[in-house]
Amino acid sequence: MVNRVAARHSVSAAIIRSVVVRRTVMVCVLAVVAYVAVWWMFSEEEEPAQATQAFVTDYSKVEKGSCVRFTGPGENDQGLTVVDCAGAKAALRVGTVLTETSGACPRGDYKVLRDTRNNAALCLMPNAARGDCFEYDTGDLQRSVVSKFDCAAPRVNVQVVDVARESCPEEAEFGVPYEEMTLCLRRVR
Incomplete structure (x- = not known):
């Protein structure tokens, strides 16, 4: 019974780690996209190229x-x-x-x-x-x-x-x- 609880806990921990890693990667990607978008909007020059x-x-x-x-x-x-x-x-x-x-x-x-x-x-x-x-x-x-x-x-x-x-x-x-x-x-x- 202890092995089953440990196995479930191990599987649950792996799922949680996987979700956390995916969310972290997604947040980082979105932050980079937002940074590039803001940089592009404010880097437009009034003068031609x-x-x-x-x-x-x-x-x-x-x-x-x-x-x-x-x-x-x-x-x-x-x-x-x-x-x-x-x-x-x-x-x-x-x-x-x-x-x-x-x-x-x-x-x-x-x-x-x-x-x-x-x-x-x-x-x-x-x-x-x-x-x-x-x-x-x-x-x-x-x-x-x-x-x-x-x-x-x-x-x-x-x-x-x-x-x-x-x-x-x-x-x-x-x-x-x-x-x-x-x-x-x-x-x-």
Whole structure:
């Protein structure tokens, strides 16, 4: 009788161990799947894939119409990355590439970055479309940090009313002229 009880106890213990091991393995697998799912959801970038971005070390190699963002802690390091113009961080567009650092940008209120090492300069303007909102000093674009934001952001001070060929519509408070267009803006705050 003792052997039967011991045998039943042994079988019961083996079944319980088997169930515990299976549940432990299942919990571990589910934890790994959940971790991968959370990592994937939060690792999505606002910008297009890295393959479409390129760090710029020679301004003469940048093409007119490309969009750039500053790389590093601030604009003063003048490290630039060429990015997709549709990206959320593409606040600046190359209006003109100058082949000499002493050259002047065409008509317009451009932000100028000079590359003395490669004797080139970039004339940058906001990468703007109707409805876009920016924070920048409209009185001194050269010194301004041009940043594109969601229009509800507290830092926004201007909104693009239109990108016109010539004159701005009536709802625009002022226009910022460039060689090929006029950026029509209204103050937000």
